[in-house]
């Protein structure tokens with residue numbers, strides 16, 4: 344099968360996974376469980392109450408990096424996008440990060456001799472983790488609710504003054520500037536292990552597993568950040584403009 | 599992001615533009631970081647060559663008539679250069695690619711050629727070794743000092759500090775201060791107490 348070819352709703356869900364096993368965590372994030380027999384993507388999605396168009400674009404954006412469906416994804420509601428992003432945060436915090444933490448712990452248990460270097464690695468990872476978690480937290484507490492408020496205001500055509508003020512400021516633009524730094528830190532962690540960590544026979548197996556998980560996390564986060572940068576931020580901007588226009592139109596009418 | 603070596607300084611000499619283009623493409627496709635200069639005559643080439651240059655790729659035809667003599671002259675001015683001759687002759691001290699070499703052999707030979715650096719006697723490892731000054735700067739960075747403070751402490755300008763930091767990051771491929779600190783600790787450049795500042 345041509346791996347560059349985008350998936351469609353008519354495909355069998357099983358074939359999607361067979362052609363790219365990296366999609367397993369993404370499918371899980373949507374709350375889809377295995378055992379779907381020969382059902383199509385469309386069937387599985389309707390059964391789980393999932394917007395199939397959105398699901399397809401998300402898996403396609405993972406599947407082929409040169410195909411990032413910026414425009415297509417922007418058509419979906421902010422609510423849907425935010426729901427997915429929040430689920431992804433949960434996946435990192437509840438599964439991925441603890442898994443990596445455990446691998447580092449088992450590395451410490453299995454090291455021959457001095458644990459000093461691995462403790463350094465652990466501290467480095469813990470700091471990274473804290474920064475990542477606080478990044479997620481500020482998105483969930485500030486950015487995501489803001490998108491909700493904008494959508495509500497647009498729908499009800501009722502714009503609170505504080506929201507209008509926020510919409511007119513550059514407030515949202517600064518939100519995703521942590522991405523670069525977080526990416527650099529994760530890259531450093533990988534590179535420190537690959538290039539500068541002396542490993543021994545006993546620890547080498549654990550190191551391999553750790554590295555593979557770090558690469559997977561990196562790939563996943565890259566996609567997550569791309570959805571925020573290329574889809575969510577432009578979405579916020581367009582909602583802001585709509586809300587400002589609505590407000591101006593309302594004013595003109597009342598004059 | 600991809601692994602970066604310090605760029606090799608490469609001189610390519612051949613009359614034919616297509617020939618030079620071919621060599622450049624191979625270098626590029628192998629992912630070799632190269633700063634390339636091109637020459638079309640042997641005279642022009644011999645006059646510009648110097649020890650800054652790390653790798654030379656020569657077309658045999660360019661010095662066919664007086665080959666050995668030219669190579670002797672070349673090694674006099676640039677005795678630390680690695681030389682690759684493309685042609686069927688036998689040239690002592692040089693690597694060569696002959697007309698019977700297939701595609702994979704050519705790629706292998708190019709890779710081996712660029713993995714070597716006579717000036718340092720060894721391979722990438724040494725090319726990416728930090729200089730004494732860079733090590734000093736790295737220690738200061740790991741201790742948590744800012745650029746301005748480092749400049750004062752080492753009696754160098756702030757621009758020099760920035761240049762050193764850029765080189766350190768390029769050579770080690772570590773960008774964050776936290777990462778550099780771990781590197782310094784692993785290699786015992788600073789003690790754990792130093793990093794607590």
Ligand SMILES: [Fe+2]
Nearest residue numbers: 428479482571
């Ligand atoms: Fe996020």
Ligand SMILES: [Fe+2]
Nearest residue numbers: 482519568571
């Ligand atoms: Fe983010």
